[in-house]
Amino acid sequence: MSARTNTADGTPLYGCMGLGGGWDTTPYGPADIAHAEAAVEAALDTGITAFDHADIYRYGKSEAVFGEVLSRAAGLRERITLQTKCGIRLPEDGRPGLYDLRGPTIARRVEESLARLRTDVLDVLLLHRPDPLADPAEIAATLTSLHRQGLVRRFGVSNMSAPQIARLQAHLELPLTVNQLEMSLHRRDWVEEGVLVNTSAGAGVGYPAGTTEYCLAHGIRLQAWGALAGGRFADPEATPAGRLVAELAARKGTSPETVVLWWLQRHPAGIAPVIGTTRPARIRACRDAVARTPELSHEEWYELWTAARGAPLP
Numbered sequence: 001m002s003a004r005t006n007t008a009d010g011t012p013l014y015g016c017m018g019l020g021g022g023w024d025t026t027p028y029g030p031a032d033i034a035h036a037e038a039a040v041e042a043a044l045d046t047g048i049t050a051f052d053h054a055d056i057y058r059y060g061k062s063e064a065v066f067g068e069v070l071s072r073a074a075g076l077r078e079r080i081t082l083q084t085k086c087g088i089r090l091p092e093d094g095r096p097g098l099y100d101l102r103g104p105t106i107a108r109r110v111e112e113s114l115a116r117l118r119t120d121v122l123d124v125l126l127l128h129r130p131d132p133l134a135d136p137a138e139i140a141a142t143l144t145s146l147h148r149q150g151l152v153r154r155f156g157v158s159n160m161s162a163p164q165i166a167r168l169q170a171h172l173e174l175p176l177t178v179n180q181l182e183m184s185l186h187r188r189d190w191v192e193e194g195v196l197v198n199t200s201a202g203a204g205v206g207y208p209a210g211t212t213e214y215c216l217a218h219g220i221r222l223q224a225w226g227a228l229a230g231g232r233f234a235d236p237e238a239t240p241a242g243r244l245v246a247e248l249a250a251r252k253g254t255s256p257e258t259v260v261l262w263w264l265q266r267h268p269a270g271i272a273p274v275i276g277t278t279r280p281a282r283i284r285a286c287r288d289a290v291a292r293t294p295e296l297s298h299e300e301w302y303e304l305w306t307a308a309r310g311a312p313l314p
Ligand SMILES: NC(=O)c1ccc[n+]([C@@H]2O[C@H](COP(=O)([O-])OP(=O)(O)OC[C@H]3O[C@@H](n4cnc5c(N)ncnc54)[C@H](OP(=O)(O)O)[C@@H]3O)[C@@H](O)[C@H]2O)c1
Pocket: 014, 015, 016, 017, 018, 052, 053, 128, 158, 159, 180, 181, 224, 225, 226, 227, 228, 229, 230, 231, 232, 234, 274, 275, 276, 277, 278, 279, 282
């Protein structure tokens, strides 16, 4: 067993989207706070110290219950990295949802997140999705101002392609440090894109070409949302990939959850999984994804990939 040596790379975050009650505006209650407390405690026990939010999760209630947890645990804020996102507006007043990266909207959303999270500063702010109408110069000016005011330490993006990141970075002196994308053993287009070049199978891959390599080259940390694939590989009876995950877990003396996360972490981009389960036992099952360097051989990594895709590589 080898201990993880570089905790800056690939170290998981806990994703808070499941905390705060329903996806509606009904107020949260004591049971929602207790649910959040148990999840945060399990994450901390597991060695996770970075927490991922967004202003929209559960209509702001994910941030709000997390703020309650922080207010009850003296010194916790100083021990953790707090990341949130802005840029998506949920449907309201009969209008469909939309993306909004206008400067004043970003600034207002940051103020609201700080109040809900009961903190003075965000460690990381991500722009949740690209807004085709946004002006990158205006975004850059807003981010710079938030940084100068001491409200946000670092910035990143989510669900963005290499050209979109490059366009924004050209206007921004501060470095963009994160790109959060859906990546897992189930959602594999981020890696398939690179090997299906010039094949008919490649035509079906929607991932923006070169984004993984761009992030790697520019020191932009890739974070994987949906990293546990919603538990798709947890049942060894359900699929051949689930069976292989269980076999590898038994052989390595770890959990199936860890094997699924190791598959991402084994890639040289140092992908950091964002763990979204709210069940303490499942969170704790991810312990070896924090404590151990991924123990998958070259061959085992490819075996898992092939089993999950259900077809050999070209
Ligand atoms: N940037 C973005 O656009 C974006 C989008 C979505 C999410 N995110 C972030 O990424 C985090 C993780 O994403 P996610 O929640 O979609 O992905 P996930 O961790 O792959 O899936 C977790 C979900 O799957 C359920 N699940 C069922 N069986 C499971 C099992 N055996 N193991 C694990 N989970 C199981 C969980 O329910 P239980 O809670 O009952 O276990 C939970 O609802 C979110 O919390 C959020 O912070 C970001």
